[in-house]
Amino acid sequence: MPPEMILPNKQDFAADQPDTEGAAAAAPLQPVPFRGGGFVARPRRIIAPLLFIVLIALWEIGSRTGVISPISLPAPSEAAGALADLVTTGMLWKHLSASLFRLSAGWTLGTLLGVTLGLAIGLSSTVRAGLAPLVAALFPIPKIALLPLFIVWFGIGEGSKVATILFGTFFPTVIATYAGVDNVDRNLIRMGQSFGLSWRSIVRKIIVPGALPSILSGFRISASIAIILLVAAEMIGAEFGIGAYILMAGALYAIDQLIAGVALLSVLGLTVAWLIGRTEKWLLAWRA
């Protein structure tokens, strides 16, 4: 380093102020290197569909050239053919409507009961003391394991299938709801009390909206659980439904149909996630 960079010249001391222009003239100018880039998520809309198309295309090419044996994995065009068959025979709607009914009935009931009990646990110390440990004990039980029991209780028909989804969505919703109530800013509640708001008003206008973000992220989890349980429940004693279709395809070793069924489930999951995303945007617009 040249000495004039360390020691300012005498005139600078005399002026009692750094002479920036003089210093700049003395040394060559260099830009400060930029090192702040990266680590920020930016939307790249084209990449996901592009990757998807490339993967499918590679798969199709692999199947046609014989790199992928048709026994281990059928070509995507064959799976699409199976899907087209479903549409032309009219079976698609039959399977889909049966599944959608079970899914919406089970999820709606489970969610309604879950939010209700979650609010009760969040608002009442007595209910919390009694039921929170019970919920914690029952939550980790795989509901699929209870399916035979549900068949005995609710019958082999729709009852046991809806009940499986109901119980599967109930527990995560309870936990998300009362965690949400616990996380409501205590100062807001105190503010409500200090203005003499009624208990009902505090619950309706402060606690429920404050817990809503947590409740809605609970919905995301419970919806995925509902789809997983839907397929499991439809594998026992169901004539129609996406799960029954997949099970049948597996039993017949019709892998093209199996893949078509799995693709349907994936689309169903994406649709539900999109719907919940829209709901969040609408109900939590204040967060922005």
Added chain:
Amino acid sequence: MQLIARSITHAYDTVEVLSDVSLTIGDAEIVCVVGPSGCGKSTLLRLLGGLERATSGSVLISGSPPADSLNPLTYIFQDFALLPWRTVAGNVSLVLEDHAMAAGRRAAIIADVLARTKLAEFAAAYPRQLSGGMKQRVAIARALAVNPAVMLMDEPLSALDSQTRELLMDDLVDLWTDVRFSACYITHNLAEAVRLGHRIVVMSRRPGRIRDVVEIDIPIAERAGRGKELSEIQDRLWNLMREEARAADREITDAA
């Protein structure tokens, strides 16, 4: 209406935070309470408004509040306590919705208090869109909407930067000149205390006791131009507090 605290002592578990505090807030009087951090100022305020129960002693009201007062003891919080999911007008509306009144009357009250706090054009904004000073103005508008007899202000300007604080202090002075509210004003900022207080109550560190009460005769509206006298009073207050503040600073805290 007067708000009277009669020999209040308060303890959390075994930690005594207030010891034998007696205080009267008279009509149209602003009483500032200053003291080192952790001296129980905020606890005192919560006791005064009935948000907590004192271990011993009592908080009393003498006389009856004005007939049109919807919430005689009304708080203004340091962190504003605005509902983020409601607009400015919605936040003011919140505290009126539990009182039976015609929708037109409610709208008129909201419009009036927003105009008085210079917020009329922000009625549809959400709290996240507002600066700290504007948020506290909303909280003040909300308090005015219920026509309080006594305002209980818990460090209302402490979360604001010093320029905004000056502006809001001027606004509070104008508001007091206009409405003549009475208030218990908690602060650790002595400049605020000498600008706004008729009386300044100096508290000791924990357990909080009243160390001294300083009266300021200068009318509140004239204080802006009499900085020299005010800074003398401020120095006197600081001399009263200095040792306490130093000792409080070196304390190990285990209670809120």
